[in-house]
Amino acid sequence: MASIRSLKKQISVIADNLATIALLSKAELNETDIEKVNAVLGEIYNFEDEFRTRAQHYNGKENPKVIKKYFSQLYNDIEKQANAIIAQIKTLND
Numbered sequence: 001m002a003s004i005r006s007l008k009k010q011i012s013v014i015a016d017n018l019a020t021i022a023l024l025s026k027a028e029l030n031e032t033d034i035e036k037v038n039a040v041l042g043e044i045y046n047f048e049d050e051f052r053t054r055a056q057h058y059n060g061k062e063n064p065k066v067i068k069k070y071f072s073q074l075y076n077d078i079e080k081q082a083n084a085i086i087a088q089i090k091t092l093n094d
Helices: 002-028 031-056 064-092
Strands: none
Touching: 002 031, 002 064, 031 064
16 A cells, blocks of 8 residues: 555645645735635645545455556546646736
């Protein structure tokens, strides 16, 4: 189960990096845009919670093909969601 532990740590690192970028952009914005940054921060924390939970609770423990497909889809979902959050952060700075 060391690989699941590593995956959960990687998810946390991604979320921490995204939160840092969002907080740095918060320092550069005026008061009206801070609510948008707070919404993005909420999404980042939901991202971390969702994917850490999904990494821990998987089905098909007896079938390696099912497990491989599950984690492949999980990695794809992590990438899509992280890219969506990055796009939101970029729009904050425009």
